[in-house]
């Protein structure tokens with residue numbers, strides 16, 4: 001039985017910073033991590049951070065503030081985000097960016113910048129690190145954050161200020177008779193489970209901080225929270241909602257599942273696997289700012305359902321989510337495939353897409369629209385009608401159905417292609433309810449003493465509401481981890 005002060009469950013984005021700051025402020029810190037490595041979702045995150053009022057902005061003469069960042073988040077979320085959580089997140093965000101800068105974070109030179117993958121902010125307020133990932137146009141910058149904090153992490157572990165337990169999975173949270181959380185029970189990595197017998201280790205402390213991430217890799221939990229969604233996810237395999245499930249078992253409140261928002265363009269290359277890989281197989285259909293559409297999108301009824309040229313990702317996401325099965329086909333011709341200006345699947349060349357179409361798993365090709373429809377499982381007469389009508393719109397430069405103004409590509413030159421894309425889960429939006437101090441609360445909104453949470457376990461609904469707001473997962477995860485580490489160390 002250990003008698004430690006602060007127990008951090010999960011050594012990912014929020015957990016590592018929480019443990020670092022608690023240890024630096026003099027606390028004894030125990031970190032329990034079920035994986036064999038630290039870093040969590042930082043290993044695959046795009047690494048976009050957002051903050052208003054940073055030193056980096058001042059260096060570039062950009063006038064901004066936490067208050068303006070707050071207003072922008074609430075505008076983009078249409079006031080559906082949690083005002084108290086967003087206020088805390090935006091107030092803390094500049095300190096987080098300045099902290100990374102002081103640790104030597106290698107900012108992409110053009111940052112802070114505007115980005116268009118989500119509804120843009122009104123100020124250049126998005127930062128990311130220099131990408132170490134080559135081969136695509138996409139920046140994979142989460143690892144730049146991990147690389148920045150690793151030396152400090154390793155030092156504190158080496159000095160014994162952070163006691164790190166890898167391969168140790170938290171199973172249960174323990175409350176005493178007064179209702180205070182005093183311990184967690186975890187699997188014992190030194191004594192593997194035998195049939196009918198589970199080996200456990202107990203960690204006791206004055207506070208438990210849950211930083212176990214989201215639940216996008218747990219289809220059962222996801223289905224329970226979103227019964228009408230079919231999960232197609234790119235979440236890290238460790239994001240199984242363990243912390244939320246354990247907290248719910250002791251009475252914690254789970255909220256905001258209804259705000260779940262998908263990312264567009266997931267390709268399920270293994271049919272019915274429920275998995276997609278954002279970095280390898282992703283169709284660029286999330287906005288028209290980064291790439292003009294040479295295609296149309298059709299739903300399972302082979303009908304168009306939106307102006308494919310909308311710049312703003314939010315109405316696109318909402319329109320796609322309203323389609324049957326939350327999926328749609330991107331339909332185009334040979335001319336569009338070989339046009340310059342970015343491929344529809346940025347990681348695939350035109351030749352690769354053509355090869356994939358031969359396989360006929362997520363993309364199909366044919367010499368006629370009717371054949372294409374048959375191969376892709378769509379109604380042939382309807383797809384012919386939809387494509388024919390769109391071609392008329394191009395000819396007349398007038399989209400009578402959706403008002404699309406970019407009408408450069410009629411779909412005329414065989415072979416024709418149909419690429420099946422899914423609304424997929426990059427992150428999860430439901431999460432644990434917390435009070436203004438990030439103490440987990442019960443169904444009566446009362447704090448569960450000794451139990452805190454930070455990161456995606458709070459759910460995107462808290463920081464983004466029913467929308468995607470740039471950097472508002474990663475930055476609050478880091479900031480709230482830091483906040484709890486410092487606060488709990490000073491009150492221990």
Ligand SMILES: Cc1cc2nc3c(=O)[nH]c(=O)nc-3n(C[C@H](O)[C@H](O)[C@H](O)COP(=O)(O)OP(=O)(O)OC[C@H]3O[C@@H](n4cnc5c(N)ncnc54)[C@H](O)[C@@H]3O)c2cc1C
Nearest residue numbers: 010012013014034040041046048170213455456471473474
């Ligand atoms: C492809 C991708 C791109 C993204 N890009 C962005 C972006 O650009 N900007 C942005 O703001 N957000 C982005 N996000 C989201 C953001 O990266 C995550 O929300 C954030 O990193 C989650 O941090 P976390 O600390 O909550 O969880 P994680 O970093 O996932 O850490 C959780 C840790 O807890 C451990 N754990 C889980 N269960 C247990 C248990 N029972 N016992 C012990 N340990 C446990 C896990 O193994 C893991 O190490 C992206 C996400 C993905 C998947």
